[in-house]
Amino acid sequence: MEVDVVVVGGGAMGSAAAWQLSRRGRSVVLLEQFEQGHHIGASHGATRNFNMAYAEADYLDLVTEAKDLWDELAGESGRQFLDLVGLVNHGNAGQLKAVRSAHAERGIESHFMTASEAANRWQGMNFRGDVLVVPGSGRVRAAEALAALREAAEAHGARFEYSTPVRDIRVAGDHRAVVVTDSAEITARRVVVTAGAWTSKLLGNLVRLPRLVVTQEQPAHFTPLDDSLAWPSFNHNPDPDDPRDDYWYSPVYGMLTPGEGIKAGWHGVGPVTDPDARSFTPEPVQLDALVRYVREWLPGVDPASAVPISCTYTSTANEDFVLDRFGPIVVGAGFSGHGFKFTPAVGRVLADLADGGAAPARFTARR
Structure with a gap:
């Protein structure tokens, strides 16, 4: 099988990347090692804070964009995700x-x-x-948002496969990688890895990341x-x-x-x-x-x-996210504790990286 992008990890960030990529017309397959709605990682639960109380310009840019994109997702899905209770x-x-x-x-x-x-x-x-x-802050309806991101991505043609662990990722050039599961090998121009706590285990020495x-x-x-x-x-x-x-x-x-x-x-x-x-x-x-x-x-x-x-x-040691590309491998990691509010904007950055663009310098692994 060959597609434009394989997303590895079906939590919030992977689902948002699949949404952003599929709405750009990319063919996308998302692979998640656990069943849909599992409670083993970091994206489960009904609510998260939506907090704009940052002093750093990069984070303020990202959270402002995220607020607009949460509203876009609400428009696509017909559901509300932000409760701006302050x-x-x-x-x-x-x-x-x-x-x-x-x-x-x-x-x-x-x-x-x-x-x-x-x-x-x-x-x-x-x-x-x-x-x-x-x-203008409050909370995100996290569980509802996760389901809506999947539905929106699928509406644009993405395919989500749960209970499908990735066993290997083989780099075959700057614009080609092969993702191996128990039942298939999928060739893609880009592989977006948003595997949360399993990021280091999955990638090993394939890319050079800060300590997670x-x-x-x-x-x-x-x-x-x-x-x-x-x-x-x-x-x-x-x-x-x-x-x-x-x-x-x-x-x-x-x-x-x-x-x-x-x-x-x-x-x-x-x-x-x-x-x-x-x-x-x-x-x-x-x-x-x-x-x-x-x-x-x-x-x-x-x-x-x-x-x-x-x-x-x-x-990460300084709690900044990692958003970067290494050849055909795009990585989104280190979000825990304050990442969920940024989800749709992080998905946009990951899609940009997959399309050859750049992330803000603050979030690159090699800065």
Whole structure:
């Protein structure tokens, strides 16, 4: 079989790349090693934060584009994917001022509230210092978006094959590679690898990537005490000058997941793991610390109601994404922890790379 592009990995980024490529008229086959809707990687779950609180120009460019593309996907599918309930950012005042300054330069709406003003508006939360509110942020309906990306890609002619592990990728020139599965060999002009926690295992020494660390993360859902309370999405950074935050493992993120509760979690500090040998069992000390955080900062939920979730992060040392091409191999990796909001824009960048274009310099593996 011969096609223009094989996409390896059917999570959010691979599905978005297939959508972007197929709508350009490319013949696309996507291969996913697990069944559709599996919970073994990083793209499952009902919601993710949609957060525009970045100070870096590259990320602001990408998230602004992503917002427009989420709306385009909504137009194609007839479904809504962004719930712009607002997002509050608090803690570390210096970081928040840098974000607000970057927003002001670009005309992105955001503003500061005092802690008392924020607590009066969002009575399920506690605040210590000034709060940066981004009204045009909120959450992404992640599970619905994943299904819609597949449907949109298939509507443009892409083919998705689940339960189809890739056993080998053989490079046969700058514009030719062969992808080997248990039942077929597929020749393609480009192979887009978006394999999440399996990226390094799959590619081996085929391309030179920055070190990708796979961790098992354990956010949890907590039951609200009052269903009438309004909940924004949130990011909370520890205050480096306040010893009361010394027990924190990292910044905390969270949002309402309708029907499941308030999701809260540490960011990228779970135990390093082999994605094929995960325990799926919460690390008890980190979970206890998360429950303590919820008890102190989220008075609108029951801290004893924690239902842990297990997922993987695949992270670079500086948390920047990897978006690059090596001959016929295009790689998208290192998204975990803050990538999902960018999904359709990342799909566009991966499609550009497959078509011979370039990614922003920040995201290239060889910078």
